[in-house]
Amino acid sequence: MELKSLRKADLITSVLVIAFGLFVMIMAMQMPMTASYGGVQAHWYVAPALFPLIIGAALILLGFILGFVALRGGGLKALLEGIEEKSKKRIDEKTIRVWVVAFALGSFIYVFIPNIDFFISIATFLFFVCSVFYSESPRVFRHMTRLFLVETAVFALIFASGVSDVLTHLYYYSTDAVALVMLVVMNVYARRLMKLDGLSGKKITTVMWLSIITPLILCPVFRYLLLTPLPNEGIILDHMNLFYYQLKY
Amino acid sequence: MPVFLVTLQTFFIEIFQLLVNPGAMLLLFASVVMGIIFGATPGLTATLGVALLTTLTYGMSPATAMVALMGIYVGGVYGGSYTAILVNIPGTAASAATAMDGYPLAKQGKAGMALGLTTTASAIGTFIGMIFVVSFSPLISNMALQFTSFEFFLLAFFGIVISGTLTSQDLAIKGWIAGFIGLWMATIGRDKLQTYPRFTFGLNDLDSGLDLVPVLIGAFGIPQIMQTLRDDFKYGEMAEVGKILPSWGKIARNFKNIIRSALIGVGIGAVPGIGEDIAGWVSYGTAKKMSKNGDKFGTGMEEAVIATETANNACIGGAMIPLLSLGVPGSPPAAMLLGALMLHGFNPGPMLNIDHPGFYLQITAILLLASICMWVCGILLAKQVIRVLKIPISLFMPVIAVLCIIGSYALGTRTFNLFLMFPVGILAYFLTEMKYPIAPLVIGVILGDMADSNLRRALMVSKGSFLPVLTRPVSLILFLVIVVMIFSQTPLYGRMMKSLSGLFKKKTTVGRD
Numbered sequence: 001m002e003l004k005s006l007r008k009a010d011l012i013t014s015v016l017v018i019a020f021g022l023f024v025m026i027m028a029m030q031m032p033m034t035a036s037y038g039g040v041q042a043h044w045y046v047a048p049a050l051f052p053l054i055i056g057a058a059l060i061l062l063g064f065i066l067g068f069v070a071l072r073g074g075g076l077k078a079l080l081e082g083i084e085e086k087s088k089k090r091i092d093e094k095t096i097r098v099w100v101v102a103f104a105l106g107s108f109i110y111v112f113i114p115n116i117d118f119f120i121s122i123a124t125f126l127f128f129v130c131s132v133f134y135s136e137s138p139r140v141f142r143h144m145t146r147l148f149l150v151e152t153a154v155f156a157l158i159f160a161s162g163v164s165d166v167l168t169h170l171y172y173y174s175t176d177a178v179a180l181v182m183l184v185v186m187n188v189y190a191r192r193l194m195k196l197d198g199l200s201g202k203k204i205t206t207v208m209w210l211s212i213i214t215p216l217i218l219c220p221v222f223r224y225l226l227l228t229p230l231p232n233e234g235i236i237l238d239h240m241n242l243f244y245y246q247l248k249y
Numbered sequence: 250m251p252v253f254l255v256t257l258q259t260f261f262i263e264i265f266q267l268l269v270n271p272g273a274m275l276l277l278f279a280s281v282v283m284g285i286i287f288g289a290t291p292g293l294t295a296t297l298g299v300a301l302l303t304t305l306t307y308g309m310s311p312a313t314a315m316v317a318l319m320g321i322y323v324g325g326v327y328g329g330s331y332t333a334i335l336v337n338i339p340g341t342a343a344s345a346a347t348a349m350d351g352y353p354l355a356k357q358g359k360a361g362m363a364l365g366l367t368t369t370a371s372a373i374g375t376f377i378g379m380i381f382v383v384s385f386s387p388l389i390s391n392m393a394l395q396f397t398s399f400e401f402f403l404l405a406f407f408g409i410v411i412s413g414t415l416t417s418q419d420l421a422i423k424g425w426i427a428g429f430i431g432l433w434m435a436t437i438g439r440d441k442l443q444t445y446p447r448f449t450f451g452l453n454d455l456d457s458g459l460d461l462v463p464v465l466i467g468a469f470g471i472p473q474i475m476q477t478l479r480d481d482f483k484y485g486e487m488a489e490v491g492k493i494l495p496s497w498g499k500i501a502r503n504f505k506n507i508i509r510s511a512l513i514g515v516g517i518g519a520v521p522g523i524g525e526d527i528a529g530w531v532s533y534g535t536a537k538k539m540s541k542n543g544d545k546f547g548t549g550m551e552e553a554v555i556a557t558e559t560a561n562n563a564c565i566g567g568a569m570i571p572l573l574s575l576g577v578p579g580s581p582p583a584a585m586l587l588g589a590l591m592l593h594g595f596n597p598g599p600m601l602n603i604d605h606p607g608f609y610l611q612i613t614a615i616l617l618l619a620s621i622c623m624w625v626c627g628i629l630l631a632k633q634v635i636r637v638l639k640i641p642i643s644l645f646m647p648v649i650a651v652l653c654i655i656g657s658y659a660l661g662t663r664t665f666n667l668f669l670m671f672p673v674g675i676l677a678y679f680l681t682e683m684k685y686p687i688a689p690l691v692i693g694v695i696l697g698d699m700a701d702s703n704l705r706r707a708l709m710v711s712k713g714s715f716l717p718v719l720t721r722p723v724s725l726i727l728f729l730v731i732v733v734m735i736f737s738q739t740p741l742y743g744r745m746m747k748s749l750s751g752l753f754k755k756k757t758t759v760g761r762d
Binding site: 006009010013017020024027028031032043044045046047048050051052055058059062063065066069094097098101102105106108109110113114122125126129130133134206207210214215218222225226227228229231 | 304305307308419420422423425426429430432433436440442443445447448471474475478479480481641643644646647648650651652654655658659662664667668670671674675678682683684700701704705708709712713
């Protein structure tokens with residue numbers, strides 16, 4: 001980041017830091033300062049609010065200094081110029097790539113892991129991220145991202161609306177089965193996109209194997225060697241457990 | 250028998266016990282190799298390696314876990330030199346200075362020789378660092394036993410201020426802001442003295458505070474993954490590696506350089522939060538200044554690669570000193586190691602030597618064996634490791650992301666830790682982009698509890714008076730250092746120094762006249 005853009009960002013963050021410092025102080029002021037809590041008669045110097053108050057005050061002070069430095073370094077001018085230019089500017093490729101990674105991680109953590117079989121969650125995440133970044137095809141990147149966006153939105157809707165409960169009532173592994181079907185769809189779609197670009201599907205085959213082998217190693221290692229119950233054990237992991245314990249006992 | 254001999258005897262017993270344990274030795278070799286791969290892969294760091302391995306060591310005995318963690322730490326710091334020399338892209342920030350002369354050496358067809366030199370220099374650096382751990386940690390921890398709450402509060406504060414000042418690439422103030430954000434994160438949960446819930450927003454999951462490992466994985470792992478995938482990183486043409494030889498003659502000729510660089514590494518490592526990267530650069534600069542061929546640095550000087558690699562590996566020992574004796578991590582990987590130690594029931598600090606006598610010697614023995622393992626692996630397995638580096642980053646990074654996620658989850662088997670890790674990672678990414686250092690944030694999270702509890706405990710004893718800060722010698726020194734460090738970042742200090750130097754110049758001119 002060049003110095004001018006850095007000072008622009010500093011100006012914005014200084015405001016955020018001051019606001020955050022204020023928030024910390026306001027929250028701290030609601031904590032007991034001299035009243036008794038949990039049977040302990042508190043003085044100001046042992047109050048739980050003391051340290052957060054110091055932190056809040058320090059953040060406000062540092063925020064002001066940062067803002068001052070940013071203003072002196074031409075942060076305001078750069079900010080105003082940035083606002084004017086924003087309408088003309090297109091989002092660059094790197095920013096899009098960051099958003100895609102962040103979105104993939106976010107959907108993996110908040111949508112897939114808590115609700116879908118961990119094995120399938122890992123496979124879906126890996127297949128999506130590896131195919132868009134490893135294929136080196138803008139078409140695959142664009143279309144696969146769209147597909148993954150729709151898939152995540154559909155799953156989020158299914159789980160948030162309670163439809164998943166109805167589906168589970170009908171068939172216990174229904175959502176896992178849908179996710180599995182989606183994984184197959186992603187695979188077929190990625191191959192088709194590669195073909196349209198005149199590229200071989202070899203890279204997608206590599207990605208497919210990677211997205212199967214990784215959970216195939218990780219899940220048993222954590223589940224049976226480290227004895228860690230996995231976040232969501234569904235259609236694949238339940239059967240894997242069944243197979244493992246049948247074999248063991 | 251004199252105490253020194255008893256210590257030496259215990260030390261050799263520790264080494265012998267490890268040597269006759271094939272499982273431990275195998276684990277040490279495996280973790281060193283894994284560390285080298287982590288260090289050599291751009292985007293992966295020793296810190297992340299230690300973080301991810303912590304999860305796998307959860308079920309192991311503390312001694313075995315330490316073998317694995319120290320192995321990956323040592324291997325991780327050394328591994329960065331591979332890509333620094335072969336493709337001019339340092340695998341870790343610690344090896345950035347190595348690339349300056351390592352790559353020109355590789356271009357001259359001396360890649361094997363350069364790798365041999367860095368391998369031997371790294372092993373010697375680790376060894377010298379180890380000597381400092383065993384000699385200084387008990388002394389410092391004995392001294393720290395005299396510390397009261399005010400000293401511990403100021404020590405925590407000192408850690409944040411110094412790491413904020415020295416790790417910031419832009420303004421020191423940004424490091425301090427990151428440190429205070431870390432301190433705030435440490436206040437989340439029920440406070441230790443009155444069990445009052447602070448910043449929990451009614452969420453029971455936050456009552457026990459933030460788990461350290463997911464926060465560290467989020468802070469160090471997520472930004473790395475996002476940056477590497479964003480930049481679409483690809484290796485350039487790799488230099489041909491010939492025979493990798495230790496070149497003992499060259500090492501012997503650089504004896505002074507090695508000792509000097511190791512001392513720099515240990516010294517910088519002992520400063521809270523300052524990592525191996527700074528040790529590498531400072532050592533490079535010093536070697537350049539002291540060398541007869543300083544002007545040739547950057548063109549492929551052997552002295553330069555020896556200096557940087559000795560210093561960054563000696564930094565490991567340096568970073569272990571405050572970690573073991575004061576509970577203050579000396580570098581980001583040491584911060585991660587602190588989390589691992591706590592997970593295994595150790596409480597680093599002055600009481601460690603009393604609660605677990607012989608632990609220092611155990612760590613020292615592991616460091617010695619790890620440095621030998623690293624040397625053996627470096628000389629024999631370098632070509633195989635280089636082959637692993639040919640795996641495309643776009644396939645490697647998503648797998649690392651999965652490991653980060655499963656690692657954050659597995660330690661407490663709490664999905665909530667994942668929900669926590671992600672926003673911490675996103676915050677760390679944006680902070681990194683805006684040139685805020687992450688080390689002070691992490692140091693803040695680690696030292697927050699120490700600062701908070703000790704401040705209130707100290708004030709409880711002094712009945713709300715801050716006067717003991719000025720009346721107790723150690724407190725006063727720490728307080729003055731903090732004040733000077735903060736003051737040194739103000740424009741007033743710059744002006745004062747300028748006028749002082751002007752005055753000095755005038756006086757010397759008058760004296761000459």
